[in-house]
Amino acid sequence: MKTLAADSVQKTEQGRVVNDFSIQVATVNGSGSQSSNNVLMRTIFQMGIPVSGKNLFPSNIAGLPTWFTIRVNKDGYIARKRETNILVAMNPQTAFEDVKALTPGAICISPVELKLNDVRSDVKHYQVPFTELAAKATETLKLRKLLTNMIYVGVVAELLNLDDNEIEKAVTGQFPGKPKVVPLNVNAIKIGREWTRENLKKDDPYFIERMNETAGKIIIDGNEAAALGSLFAGVTVVAWYPITPSSSLCENLIDYLYEYRVDADGKNTFAVVQAEDELAAVGMALGAGWAGARSMTSTSGPGISLMAEFVGFGYFTEIPTVIFDVQRVGPSTGMPTRTSQADLLSTYMLSHGDTKHIILLPGSVAECYSFAGEAFDLAERFQTPVFVLTDLDLGMNNWMSDPFEYPTKALDRGKVLNAEQLEKAGEFARYKDVDGDGICYRTLPGTDHVLAPYFVRGSGHTEKATYTEKPEDYQNLMDRLERKFQTSRKFVPKPEIHSEPNSKVGIIAFGSTHFAIYESRDQLKAANVPTSYYRLRALPFTEELRKFVESQDRVYVVEQNRDAQLRDLITLELPDLATKLHSVRHYTGLPIDAQFVTDEILKQEKK
Amino acid sequence: MVQSPSNPAQSTNRIGLTLADYKGAPSTLCDGCGHDAITAQIIKAFYELGIAPHQVAKLSGIGCSSKTPAYFLNRAHGFNSVHGRMPSVATGANMANKDLLLIGVSGDGDTASIGLGQFCHLVRRNLPMIYIIENNGVYGLTKGQFSATADMGSKSKVGKLNEYTPIDLCGLAIELGCGFVGRSFAGDPKQLMALLKAAASHKGTAVLDVVSPCVTFNNHEGSTKSYKYAKEMETPLHELGFIPFYEQITVDYEPGSVQDVELHDGSHLRLKKLDKGYDPRNRELAITTMLKANEEKQFLTGLMFIDEKKPDFVSMSDLVDAPLATLPQERTRPGKEVLSKIMAELM
Ligand SMILES: Cc1ncc(C[n+]2csc(CCOP(=O)(O)OP(=O)(O)O)c2C)c(N)n1
Numbered sequence: 045m046k047t048l049a050a051d052s053v054q055k056t057e058q059g060r061v062v063n064d065f066s067i068q069v070a071t072v073n074g075s076g077s078q079s080s081n082n083v084l085m086r087t088i089f090q091m092g093i094p095v096s097g098k099n100l101f102p103s104n105i106a107g108l109p110t111w112f113t114i115r116v117n118k119d120g121y122i123a124r125k126r127e128t129n130i131l132v133a134m135n136p137q138t139a140f141e142d143v144k145a146l147t148p149g150a151i152c153i154s155p156v157e158l159k160l161n162d163v164r165s166d167v168k169h170y171q172v173p174f175t176e177l178a179a180k181a182t183e184t185l186k187l188r189k190l191l192t193n194m195i196y197v198g199v200v201a202e203l204l205n206l207d208d209n210e211i212e213k214a215v216t217g218q219f220p221g222k223p224k225v226v227p228l229n230v231n232a233i234k235i236g237r238e239w240t241r242e243n244l245k246k247d248d249p250y251f252i253e254r255m256n257e258t259a260g261k262i263i264i265d266g267n268e269a270a271a272l273g274s275l276f277a278g279v280t281v282v283a284w285y286p287i288t289p290s291s292s293l294c295e296n297l298i299d300y301l302y303e304y305r306v307d308a309d310g311k312n313t314f315a316v317v318q319a320e321d322e323l324a325a326v327g328m329a330l331g332a333g334w335a336g337a338r339s340m341t342s343t344s345g346p347g348i349s350l351m352a353e354f355v356g357f358g359y360f361t362e363i364p365t366v367i368f369d370v371q372r373v374g375p376s377t378g379m380p381t382r383t384s385q386a387d388l389l390s391t392y393m394l395s396h397g398d399t400k401h402i403i404l405l406p407g408s409v410a411e412c413y414s415f416a417g418e419a420f421d422l423a424e425r426f427q428t429p430v431f432v433l434t435d436l437d438l439g440m441n442n443w444m445s446d447p448f449e450y451p452t453k454a455l456d457r458g459k460v461l462n463a464e465q466l467e468k469a470g471e472f473a474r475y476k477d478v479d480g481d482g483i484c485y486r487t488l489p490g491t492d493h494v495l496a497p498y499f500v501r502g503s504g505h506t507e508k509a510t511y512t513e514k515p516e517d518y519q520n521l522m523d524r525l526e527r528k529f530q531t532s533r534k535f536v537p538k539p540e541i542h543s544e545p546n547s548k549v550g551i552i553a554f555g556s557t558h559f560a561i562y563e564s565r566d567q568l569k570a571a572n573v574p575t576s577y578y579r580l581r582a583l584p585f586t587e588e589l590r591k592f593v594e595s596q597d598r599v600y601v602v603e604q605n606r607d608a609q610l611r612d613l614i615t616l617e618l619p620d621l622a623t624k625l626h627s628v629r630h631y632t633g634l635p636i637d638a639q640f641v642t643d644e645i646l647k648q649e650k651k
Numbered sequence: 652m653v654q655s656p657s658n659p660a661q662s663t664n665r666i667g668l669t670l671a672d673y674k675g676a677p678s679t680l681c682d683g684c685g686h687d688a689i690t691a692q693i694i695k696a697f698y699e700l701g702i703a704p705h706q707v708a709k710l711s712g713i714g715c716s717s718k719t720p721a722y723f724l725n726r727a728h729g730f731n732s733v734h735g736r737m738p739s740v741a742t743g744a745n746m747a748n749k750d751l752l753l754i755g756v757s758g759d760g761d762t763a764s765i766g767l768g769q770f771c772h773l774v775r776r777n778l779p780m781i782y783i784i785e786n787n788g789v790y791g792l793t794k795g796q797f798s799a800t801a802d803m804g805s806k807s808k809v810g811k812l813n814e815y816t817p818i819d820l821c822g823l824a825i826e827l828g829c830g831f832v833g834r835s836f837a838g839d840p841k842q843l844m845a846l847l848k849a850a851a852s853h854k855g856t857a858v859l860d861v862v863s864p865c866v867t868f869n870n871h872e873g874s875t876k877s878y879k880y881a882k883e884m885e886t887p888l889h890e891l892g893f894i895p896f897y898e899q900i901t902v903d904y905e906p907g908s909v910q911d912v913e914l915h916d917g918s919h920l921r922l923k924k925l926d927k928g929y930d931p932r933n934r935e936l937a938i939t940t941m942l943k944a945n946e947e948k949q950f951l952t953g954l955m956f957i958d959e960k961k962p963d964f965v966s967m968s969d970l971v972d973a974p975l976a977t978l979p980q981e982r983t984r985p986g987k988e989v990l991s992k993i994m995a996e997l998m
């Protein structure tokens with residue numbers, strides 16, 4: 045079959061833009077466009093080209109504007125891209141603004157009745173009679189709206205030269221177990237495609253051409269990845285309270301638990317409670333951690349605030365649990381469907397009194413998976429609440445990744461004494477630093493030995509867990525907790541350092557900022573600013589930090605919050621090197637993009 | 652079972668432990684505090700029932716009342732949590748280890764104010780535990796402020812009048828569908844003992860609202876939570892007798908004069924009706940009787956309501972037999988083939 049796109053390849057050999065652009069679909073939420081957008085993204089992915097998919101959505105159920113952006117990039121850059129090259133303008137509410145925001149030379153696919161061609165003359169317009177075509181696709185009025193979405197898939201497919209077989213495969217994957225739905229959708233795509241071939245003349249430079257860059261890769265969002273990490277970490281108790289953008293973490297986990305963690309006799313090897321609030325959720329997680337389960341909860345900023353008192357309790361009484369914080373924009377309700385890295389400081393020192401916590405900072409979906417497992421081990425090793433800090437961009441958007449690896453390490457359940465060990469030891473003091481690493485031994489409720497019981501209390505306690513208000517007892521306890529925290533520096537994930545020989549400029553970043561940095565470093569290099577890059581993967585800092593900052597003249601700490609929270613933490617850690625630290629901050633609620641980082645650094649470098 | 656040897660000359664219970672084995676650290680509460688009287692009954696009840704202390708976990712919130720788990724069952728693990736949040740900790744502990752017998756002690760401030768939400772949800776989930784509210788109508792530990800259970804018109808130590816409607820925790824528990832609701836008085840050890848034992852045999856949340864006078868801040872003239880008032884006004888609904896599962900039932904009562912409730916573990920609670928003919932299985936009657944008693948300032952005690960058939964949180968959770976906390980890696984980490992399958996689906 046000769047396609048329209050293939051036809052024009054011959055015509056415009058020059059100035060072709062292949063596998064390097066971004067597509068934005070503007071719709072209203074609740075219109076069912078998600079399936080169509082996934083089909084588009086998956087088709088391109090199946091054709092071997094690196095993609096990422098981002099859903100920019102309102103905090104609303106139906107009727108408000110939503111945008112889905114697919115970035116296609118042959119070099120594997122998958123951060124947000126500021127410019128849109130291909131717009132599918134389906135939402136009358138925003139169409140005018142959407143078109144105005146396009147870069148010159150972009151293309152705009154829109155319903156003919158929106159009459160968008162007058163808005164911009166430097167944009168290539170393709171106007172499509174969607175209503176008419178949808179009527180051809182189905183007689184059922186109810187389905188027309190949904191199938192309209194598939195018709196734009198057909199239009200884009202024809203313009204970009206997408207492979208029909210891959211489209212069909214993507215549609216089939218989109219509707220598992222619904223064999224009747226697949227042909228209906230495939231047909232709608234075909235109608236859009238055929239109409240385009242017969243009625244439009246391709247006059248733009250954008251093409252998709254097969255590559256081999258995605259073979260064997262998966263697409264997943266960070267929340268599902270973290271859910272899988274928890275599943276394979278052998279989580280047994282889950283307590284949670286719904287909140288965007290973290291809900292899908294526990295929802296995915298619950299699905300997986302019911303699928304893979306029910307015994308042959310139909311009994312569960314796990315327990316899940318949707319708690320009455322986050323306060324109760326973390327209380328349950330701590331109660332379970334105390335009683336010996338691998339427990340967890342997941343939340344976002346507002347929930348973290350509610351958990352504050354209990355988290356300090358968990359730190360002080362030394363109870364393991366794992367808390368996922370999928371960050372969103374605050375304070376308060378803030379922008380619940382936008383991304384942010386502004387919980388770093390408050391989480392690190394969550395609760396009153398002297399408190400500090402281990403925080404893992406995954407920078408990819410693969411790390412959302414592996415760090416989830418790591419977090420459970422660390423929580424039980426260090427007998428303390430451990431946080432995994434991700435964000436909406438990482439947690440809810442679609443990312444390409446190598447398949448996750450099956451854990452090779454056995455679960456680390458930490459220092460727990462059973463009845464036989466107690467009998468052998470002949471003594472037990474819950475808060476005694478026997479090994480000198482600050483980590484004490486614990487026993488679990490239910491242990492059948494007279495030495496086992498101890499009393500957990502949030503008040504001052506002695507090594508034997510009895511009540512105390514003695515100044516030296518309290519100070520000794522706080523010093524031992526500090527010693528334990530220092531020990532954890534050797535156990536948390538080390539940074540990933542990308543060194544550029546002879547670089548004078550360093551970059552430090554964490555979490556989802558990574559993708560923009562990855563791309564920006566190439567841009568900076570092209571602008572004669574070669575950089576070395578330190579991707580922080582956990583708090584507390586590890587020994588590599590000092591060496592890295594010392595090795596560079598200037599270090600840019602790039603993060604997605606207003607107050608330079610990471611820069612401040614590094615300043616506290618390395619006060620003597622503070623003058624080397626510079627800050628790049630992005631806090632619009634949109635994911636940071638590479639050009640922003642490049643522009644900021646070049647500006648501060650006075651280039 | 653590994654236990655330290657106890658003096659053979661002392662009398663022991665059916666698992667060979669002495670009363671001393673059920674004691675805790677010495678109390679640091681004020682002399683005469685109602686809470687200590689309740690502690691004494693808890694020690695005795697667990698001793699007499701022959702419950703193995705290591706199978707018990709003691710929990711509490713914050714307050715004078717919440718300190719008391721340190722004063723009983725030294726041989727059980729204990730958890731003094733944060734103010735008003737003991738229910739969530741208990742829920743988590745139960746999820747981790749359903750075989751633990753949980754006993755929680757709270758105060759009227761801890762339960763009816765800061766912890767009201769968690770209390771309601773605990774009851775709603777029917778978490779198996781004994782939940783005792785040591786109700787003195789004040790915040791003892793913060794020195795005498797009114798609590799939400801203080802009766803309307805009751806006076807504080809400094810003479811202030813409480814103008815708000817009290818929260819009746821028994822009424823609330825019944826309304827929420829609690830399957831075991833009892834009210835008693837720290838100064839009525841016999842009744843309290845029967846209720847405690849029955850609560851330990853109940854499968855589900857057993858709420859015991861026990862009036863427990865605060866001698867320092869709320870035992871004066873004008874307090875409806877004082878020893879004097881409670882003693883004078885206590886109106887037991889029935890005489891309670893408890894026959895544990897391991898004892899033969901010997902005495903037979905005349906039919907009609909006694910109501911027999913068989914509890915989950917095979918123990919029996921015998922209610923000898925006093926004049927009113929109260930039926931604690933009748934939820935509507937329980938609610939109307941309580942409303943009327945509150946209006947008439949009557950202090951009704953006894954087993955207010957029981958529904959021993961209600962499914963509890965554990966049975967609803969459909970768990971494997973072994974406590975989740977004890978499951979080995981082989982049972983909690985799915986195999987390599989599971990991950991491969993999931994990865995293939997995501998490709
Ligand atoms: C979050 C928090 N707020 C306030 C307090 C202070 N506080 C300690 S005990 C208490 C009231 C306890 O009253 P109650 O539960 O009735 O116990 P009682 O002392 O009367 O037995 C309060 C308000 C606290 N510990 N934590």
Ligand code: SF4
Pocket residue numbers: 679680681683684685686715716787791792864865866867868
């Ligand atoms: S203040 Fe009241 S409640 Fe607290 S110990 Fe003293 S008597 Fe008991």
Ligand SMILES: [Mg+2]
Pocket residue numbers: 714758759760785786787788789790791798
């Ligand atoms: Mg009180």
